[in-house]
Amino acid sequence: xxxxxxxxxxxxxxxxxxxxxxxxxxxxxxxxxxxxxxTMNAVYNYLKETVAKKNFTGGKLYEQIKEKKASMFYELxxxxxxxxGLKIYVCSMVMDILKIEKxxxxxxxxxxLGLAAFLGIMEGAETITF
Amino acid sequence: xxxEELKQIKPxxxxxxRGTYCPGPLMELIKEVRxxxxxxxxxxxxxxxxxxxxxxxxxxxxxxxxLGVIPGDGYWRIFSKKVKDM
Numbered sequence: 001x002x003x004x005x006x007x008x009x010x011x012x013x014x015x016x017x018x019x020x021x022x023x024x025x026x027x028x029x030x031x032x033x034x035x036x037x038x039t040m041n042a043v044y045n046y047l048k049e050t051v052a053k054k055n056f057t058g059g060k061l062y063e064q065i066k067e068k069k070a071s072m073f074y075e076l077x078x079x080x081x082x083x084x085g086l087k088i089y090v091c092s093m094v095m096d097i098l099k100i101e102k103x104x105x106x107x108x109x110x111x112x113l114g115l116a117a118f119l120g121i122m123e124g125a126e127t128i129t130f
Numbered sequence: 131x132x133x134e135e136l137k138q139i140k141p142x143x144x145x146x147x148r149g150t151y152c153p154g155p156l157m158e159l160i161k162e163v164r165x166x167x168x169x170x171x172x173x174x175x176x177x178x179x180x181x182x183x184x185x186x187x188x189x190x191x192x193x194x195x196x197l198g199v200i201p202g203d204g205y206w207r208i209f210s211k212k213v214k215d216m
């Protein structure tokens with residue numbers, strides 16, 4: 001695996017952010033520089049309001065994750081950020097459309113980015129899309 | 131190391147990560163590997179079947195030493211040694 005990993009999360013489906021956070025965690029602690037780009041409907045899952053109310057869109061596994069009290073995706077991301085190189089960016093176009101500010105997003109989000117900037121980050125990186 | 135040899139080991143620290151799900155046990159181990167001095171033996175107890183395969187893979191990747199696994203009843207005791215700073 002290369003030393004750079006870019007993950008694009010576009011779906012609002014809870015499980016997609018969850019698997020992204022698992023892959024990102026293990027990669028980040030293995031010396032891989034990980035960049036996450038949250039865009040489209042996925043942005044809703046990174047709003048403080050959604051997280052506070054656990055108002056996620058999820059399927060059968062999401063229900064089990066809640067029931068078994070497994071760590072949630074944002075907790076995994078947070079832990080990974082403490083242990084390795086991981087940055088989370090939210091798509092500025094979506095923020096513009098939804099009229100949201102950085103303060104509306106959960107604290108694990110580092111910044112908002114446009115596509116040209118993220119394409120720059122993706123250069124030479126392996127990319128996974130959810 | 132054989133299972134018999136592993137049973138003789140006195141770990142510097144034991145991390146009981148039973149009750150956490152993948153990648154929880156691995157992340158718990160990593161926190162400990164970072165904190166302990168070089169030369170420490172770390173025992174990880176995991177209830178996640180994947181850990182017995184995941185941990186050696188990670189140790190190999192970050193060039194730390196894998197000593198072996200003792201399978202228990204519904205859990206695994208995984209031994210590793212910190213051989214260099216990280």
